[in-house]
Amino acid sequence: MSTLTETTPLLADILATIKPEAGIRADALAMLEQLGLPGNKSEEYKFTPITRALEKNFAFGDPSRETNISNIGEFLIPDLEGNILVFINGIFSEELSTYNHEELHIKPIDGKEKGFASLADFKSDALVAWNTAAWTSGISLDVSANTEVHKPVILHYINDTTQGDAKSCTRNIIRLGKSSKLTVVEKQDTIGTHAGFSNVVTEGFVEANAELHLYSIQADGGKRFHFGQTTIWQNRDSRVNTFTLTLDGKLIRNNLQLILDGEGCESHMNGLYILQGDTLADNHTVVDHRKPNANSNELYKGVIDGNAKGVFNGKIYVRPDAQKTNAFQSNRNILLSDKATVNTKPQLEIWADDVKCSHGCTTGQLDEEAIFYLQTRGISKETARAMVLYAFALEVVETIPSENLKKYIDAMISERLHKSF
Amino acid sequence: MLSIKNLHAKIEENQILNGLNLEVKAGEVHAIMGPNGSGKSTLASVLAGREEFEVTDGTVEYLGKNLLALAPEERAHEGVFLAFQYPVEIPGVSTINFMKTAVNQVREARGQQPLDAVSFLSLMKEKMKLVEIDQSLLNRSLNEGFSGGEKKRNEIFQMAMLEPKLAILDETDSGLDIDALRIVANGVNKLRNKNNAIIVVTHYQRLLEYIVPDYVHVxxxxxxxxxxxxxxxxxxxxxxxxxxxDEVAVV
Structure with a gap:
């Protein structure tokens, strides 16, 4: 049997839960059967054994369970007023959500939206195929042209695992009209002690001169297994900033893809993962330069302790038309324990000749000479370590344009790194 | 103040110090000179508590305490200061922020209240003048992209802030032009008083024209x-x- 993909009881269980239908769902289902779930030889999932992890922790044949969460107050981001959109076990809850109906046009997704499934490619990734065939809920969010949405949209993905494991496929589509502006924050949380799996696919269309800020806060202390595919298409002169923070979870796989399909696009992709215990965090990013005169800048940094594992794969494509592209990428890691690992791989494919591209990745240990230096000034070893690590992380945090979110994220990493100065 | 007896130390398998004796009293300035590889920097490192060096024999008594039993930060709390030969660059940590933490951790260890922002700032301004260092430099990442002279001035600035009882200057003159040397030496001289002692580790006599020692050891x-x-x-x-x-060979 080939180990490139796996024909497993898991796949059979998943397929059994999906009712055959016509249209895109049926195509995606056929694709999922054809692709199979990624095995340990699958190049894209080489370091992230998601199939095995799901098999071990979930019973996909079981039906989904009732939940009765009536209050999400404990999960709100302090001091940040937002448009709150709540998903419980992957299902959008209109009653728990509160948002500005004038600035935001939100309705449950039905799969008939223009551009649906045109960005997130279900023909190459089985987990996207799975989502495309099996999604049960999600939203379609539209921002009209020339509208600046003042408060961020906060998507709370809450798993309720009090009665048993939770599994979900959620599907969103976000559309920013010309010269509009929106900030979206995704946040994961869990109630209960059982495992939860979320498969979230989000497609974003950012029209000319529009601006999207997308934050993902993955600090779920529960047993969270997550697959996310976020693909954003950018029209000319649009700007997209992403920030992905991963602090907790069992297995987190983020596929983040930006398609710069107009001239003058500007994209910033930043990420920070500070891992401990046995968390596995995998960031697969793609920046696809298709048109000329665009800039992209990517900075991901990791601090990895315990048995935790970090994976970074950064693809940059510069297509033949994308002359005068500036594309930069950097991934830097610090390993704090002997058992901590990181696998990092930059992949640049450049077909245009008049471009400026660079990439770099480093993995090292904490600078002991720096720690000693600080100690000789009277600073305890613990504080010295925290200082050096915090400074390392701060470079990414400082890229956050929103003061409130910067403060919130800064507080989280300060706590994680035992910052006491 | 400091009494070193029969000190032996090695790094990995290399024995570097072979029975070193030294007595330093308050108010004194001692210069330690010697050819390359004689153990000058090892002595400085052992006194500051660098872990890579293993003391295999001998004792170091400092103000009645066994110095070798203290962690590097505890030595600093007791008033020991090492000016590094190669000051470390730490991206993202500004001198001001780290000195504020350092000063307050030292004060805490001594049972003193931490300095508030205003008192810290005025202390800093006063000490900046001593070493003619600019605040813009202190706002930047510690030593990152500093010239050799700026790094050494920053060391003496930190010394001024921490007001050590025993300061060890490890090759502070290396990499300095004559103007920078004069500024650094002036800073040290202003910090010199009857209650503290300074050990100047140097290869050349040049620095000693500016920081005049009471004793010179080879x-x-x-x-x-x-x-x-x-x-x-x-x-x-x-x-x-x-x-x-030659003399040593004859003996």
Whole structure:
């Protein structure tokens, strides 16, 4: 049997839960059967054994369970007023959500939206195929042209695992009209002690001169297994900033893809993962330069302790038309324990000749000479370590344009790194 | 203040210090000179508590305490300061922020209240003048992209902030032009008083024209083989180290 993909009881269980239908769902289902779930030889999932992890922790044949969460107050981001959109076990809850109906046009997704499934490619990734065939809920969010949405949209993905494991496929589509502006924050949380799996696919269309800020806060202390595919298409002169923070979870796989399909696009992709215990965090990013005169800048940094594992794969494509592209990428890691690992791989494919591209990745240990230096000034070893690590992380945090979110994220990493100065 | 007896130390399998003896009293300035590889920087490192060095024999008593039993930060709390030969660059940590933490952790260890922002700032302004260092430099990442002179001035600035009882200056003159040397030496001289002691580790006599020592010791093969007053430094400058080596060989 080939180990490139796996024909497993898991796949059979998943397929059994999906009712055959016509249209895109049926195509995606056929694709999922054809692709199979990624095995340990699958190049894209080489370091992230998601199939095995799901098999071990979930019973996909079981039906989904009732939940009765009536209050999400404990999960709100302090001091940040937002448009709150709540998903419980992957299902959008209109009653728990509160948002500005004038600035935001939100309705449950039905799969008939223009551009649906045109960005997130279900023909190459089985987990996207799975989502495309099996999604049960999600939203379609539209921002009209020339509208600046003042408060961020906060998507709370809450798993309720009090009665048993939770599994979900959620599907969103976000559309920013010309010269509009929106900030979206995704946040994961869990109630209960059982495992939860979320498969979230989000497609974003950012029209000319529009601006999207997308934050993902993955600090779920529960047993969270997550697959996310976020693909954003950018029209000319649009700007997209992403920030992905991963602090907790069992297995987190983020596929983040930006398609710069107009001239003058500007994209910033930043990420920070500070891992401990046995968390596995995998960031697969793609920046696809298709048109000329665009800039992209990517900075991901990791601090990895315990048995935790970090994976970074950064693809940059510069297509033949994308002359005068500036594309930069950097991934830097610090390993704090002997058992901590990181696998990092930059992949640049450049077909245009008049471009400026660079990439770099480093993995090292904490600078002991720096720690000693600080100690000789009277600073305890613990504080010295925290200082050096915090400074390392701060470079990414400082890229956050929103003061409130910067403060919130800064507080989280300060706590994680035992910052006491 | 400091009493070093029969100190032996090694790094990995290399024995560097071989029975070093040194007595330093409050108010004194001692210069430790010697050829390359004689153990000068090892002595500085052992006194500051660098982990890579293993003390295999001997004792170091500092103000009645066993210095070798203290962690590097505890030594700093007790008033020991090392000015590094190669000050470390730490991206993202500004001198001001880290000095604020350092000063307050030292104060805490001594049972003093932490300095508030205003008092810290005025202390800093006062000390900045001593070493003619600009605040913009102190706002930047610690030593990152600093010139050799700026790094050494920053060391002396930190010394001024921490007001040590025993300061060890490890090759503070290396990499300095004459103007920077004068500024750094002036800073040290202003900090010199009857209650503190300074050990100046240097290869050349040049620095000692500005920081005039009470005693000069020659370190060779991990031991002090000759001690004298500042005239000894001049003699070494004129004659080099070979005659010392010859003398030791005869003995």
């Amino acid at each position: 370190l060779y093969k991990g031991r002090i083989v000759k001690s004298g007053t500042k005239e000894l430094a001049l003699e070494l400058e004129a004659k080099g180290y070979d005659w010392i080596k």
